Amino acid sequence: MLIVTSDDTAFTARLAQVLRAARQARGLTTAALAQASGVSRGSVVKLERGDSQPSAALLGRLCGPLGLTLSELFARVEARTATGRLVRAASAPTWTDPVSGHRRRSLSPSPAGPAQLTEIVLPAGAAVTYPAQAYADLHQQVWVLEGTLDLLEGTDAHRLGPGDCLELGAPADCTFTNPGDTATRYLVVVARRP
Known part of the structure; x- marks a missing residue:
């Protein structure tokens, strides 16, 4: 089982990339995402640099303006693709x-x-x-x-x-x-x- 904990640096780095890409795909600045989500701009910047360990609640606040569900966000971070119909x-x-x-x-x-x-x-x-x-x-x-x-x-x-x-x-x-x-x-x- 792939277990990702809050101190997993690879996960944090990938999350940073995914958040930045999702924000840019929506045409949002860090300030606009901060305003839309109620998360401080400093926190958004830290997350996009991989300098912060977010909670699920914080990620949930970001997902709405990014047009993602938490499940979709995690799937992108985990780099999962449709490779079959079965997950063990x-x-x-x-x-x-x-x-x-x-x-x-x-x-x-x-x-x-x-x-x-x-x-x-x-x-x-x-x-x-x-x-x-x-x-x-x-x-x-x-x-x-x-x-x-x-x-x-x-x-x-x-x-x-x-x-x-x-x-x-x-x-x-x-x-x-x-x-x-x-x-x-x-x-x-x-x-x-x-």
Whole structure:
């Protein structure tokens, strides 16, 4: 299994390249991306130089203005291409957030497919927040496999247990929290809205 941790310099360097290329492809300056995402220009510059270890929440804020989902961003960083219809568990790329400690594993064989599947393991007591712009133009469902997940979707609070599945509504800030004393494992399914 490819495991990417927050101190993986190759991952950080590749992330820097991908972010810069995505920004330039959209015709954005670092200042324009900073303004659109709510991330400081200094942070954008540090990320594009590979001098910073971003959290998933920060990357989520950048993805909206870049026209990417987190899954698409990670697929580009991992340099995955559609090479088949099967991803073995041992080869599924995994990344650990340096702030929340949550682990995300890309399960979809093709980053260009109609949907992206991502397994998330959220440690006990951990929380991660994504801004509404991370969900623009997306249809998303969250299915809890193990543990308990508190999901605050805008002002709507949901407590999910094993087997529960929530379809997210209109884009809103979302906070995923594990209120338990053991890890929570859940699947996120993302598809672009027509």
